[in-house]
Amino acid sequence: MGTNPLSRLGRRGFFGGVAAVSAAAAAATSAQPATAAPAATPVLPLALPDPSQQRKFFAFDSGLWNGHLMSNCKVVTGQFHKDTRNNPLFREGIFEDPYLPWEPRFDNGYPNVIWDPVAKLYRCYYTLFIKDPTSKDTRPADRARKPYVISGRQTGCAYAESKDGVRWTKPQLGIVDFEGSTANNLLFTDIQGTSVLYDAKDPNPARRFKLLTLKEKGGTSLCVAFSADGIHFSDLQPWPAASGSPVPGGDCHNQVFIDPRTNEYVLITRLWDNNIRVSAMSRSTDFINWSKPVEIHRGTGFESQIYSMPVFEKHGVYLGLASMFHDGDDTRDDYDSVDLELHWSSNTAEWQPVAVDPEDATFIPHGNKRGGYPNGEFDSNVVFSAVPIEEDDKLWFYYMGGKGGHTNWRESALGRGWIEKDRYAAYVPRRGNRTTVLTTQGLNFSEGILQILADIEPGGDLRCELRNVGGTVVQPGFELSKSRVSERGDGWLDISWRGSSLSSLNPNAFYALRVEMRRTKVWAIQGIYPRPLKYTKH
Template sequence: MAVCYATSKDGIHWEKPNLGIVEYEGTKNNNIIWRGEEQDGDHWAGPHGAGIFKDNQETNPNRKYKSLFKVEDLSVGFSKDGLHWDEYQSCEGDVTVAGDTHNNAFWAPTLNKYVGITRTWGEMGREVARIESDDFINWTKEEVVLEGLDKNLQPYAMPVFYYGGVYLGLVAIHNQKIDRVHTELTWSFDTKKWHRISPGTPLIPCSEKKLDYDYGCVYTCAYPIFENNEIKLYYGGSDWLHFGWRSGAFCLATLRPDGFAGYEAKTNSAKIVTKNISYNGGDVSINVDVNKGGYLNVKILDKNGKELAKAKSVSKTLINGKLKFDKKIEHGDIKIVFEFANAKVYSFGFSN
């Protein structure tokens, strides 16, 4: 197995430079940055399932890039530039997890720790496991943080990233009956307790066309790219089943801003009332898709439920659209009421 390097100026057209780092089939004229040795007995010819990230809080320039992966056991690696890597070392501590999956690690800003997400086995089959570390070398004993709802739909890898004040997980679900893998959405406040959003409903589904580039498996990359009008989610797709020989592809799915999940009302109207929110001024912005004939009405209440202001009705799709209210909203604790039909509400926020 190997790790390769590619670059792009627009996220669509990619180049694979000749790096001259790793010899493969008698030449270094390739884009490989890291390659395992020949398989030794039952050991993986690692790095297997390598998750690489740039650590912006690291002060040691030689450890700016970090990786979590499996060789003989779960291991870590360090690099100053993401291309040239030091000799890997086994994770120290109490880690005993197999790690034969797409491993990922990240700095958790709310915990001030490194968190690793890997995979183990349990009563329900494959299960997502979590480890943590202060220094990326010494790791805690793995703990199961997500298991399947049944033995058929088993969670596999789960890339995690911090976004909007919570941690989002893009969990791969292995369907045992049909041997295919799709991606679903989870979220957590603390990386330990995870909540699945619409279990069984893919965020990124597999194609239904046999031998299409992502018919068999969809494994998301660790970090989406957030642009002004779009979220880019890269993923690895394969044209055949999980346990079969297959061709792989580097793929792209896109979402509208804050489009990971939302509340949707198709025919009947819906109403959402927030809990009390501390309001310190600024515009109220909204992300919403409004279909033909749909609407979104927004009201501001005080903490006791008395109406303070009402916004102009929204009848079109908005991306970070500012709401226009009939009265000035005073500082203090407020509740926001959303009433909508034939629309999907994603998020709201405050801005100056």
């Protein structure tokens, strides 16, 4: 897998060579008052890229908008639908029938759920404690009267599989000896934070499944292994010394994905800084030699730490499933719990929450605590998620939920839920029935189409107009009063104007789109190409 010299650029940074020209023209245009006659729209000095490079743009992407020309709006995460009919999918083995003594505590679990198109199986790889005497020997009914004591624990990696994603089996693999028997579903012992990647494009079938994990015995180190069938892996191979396996660090979900922009393997792991957990990234072209992990993201103090953050890419942005650990003050209601938030990045190196307001940030909500452990729902205190699996018009998220405190008595189980495709987060009205105004930065409409993914409630509406690139001067023929919205039947709306066509616009020019709406959620826009950003890193 080769290294792209543009690997550190944002998705629009490639066009930085024309940014200065466009920005200067935009500044000249936006300086004009709103009552001025329409001015000449700045034109790109270079040809636009191939239309195939144009993508849909999610509403939470700040690079899409002119933040100074917005009103009564905020971003909220999309609705997460839990599979309440089937959750939890499987629990710790000491609570199942048959009884599995090597599964006393999943703890965080760090689930990796993969759809294997060859075997036609869902495969789940999860971290657990294969030995935890305190959990194994204490019934839930007795735990309220005793402290949870960390003693004699041993980590491992286990495997489960399913044909439908609902009914799971834990097969007897015959690989790991546990107390004199290999009739168990264990893949390894003395490792934690395991990631398993299905790499369909690797020409070597023996490397089709790639595993990365933190080895805890015989010298702590990040290690890799390979498998043809997803079950029988090669021996663990420690990172080369030059790669700089983090110590301390790596004690989280060490998740790997393939960056489609660079064709590199990317590891999201963890470092420590002054007793604070921070997310870090490493890259590799061969899955064996890795760059030294560097910090890419952190929360706020002890109270909101990023415990782990599995990452996936969609339409040119990177989405992180950030499990936020709350520590530092045991009088807080969220103390010793783990929430799951959705974060995003345009380049993998800088991250931010999708929703800024704390009350809107949670992506996978906790279940009902019902007064606290042991009475809460299976996911009432802790959530760690795998990256999603897309099926038809849904994205399914498999996650390990826990009831009980992160460092206290806890029972964990695998659950799942879904969101509608492309509905990660939306712009919505901040205050009631007032009109919301959204204004984009300069957009190019060379394809002659404009579509918005939106939900309009009964009594709500959405209208659009085009303005100059600075967002201050309405373009004749594209006023709000002439705006038309046509439903496509899949949530996407076709936007047009009576008597005017987008195809009549200068194909090399940029225009700002102003959206006015009431009781409406805007999720994404497509059919556009944003101008090179003035305020971006290159």
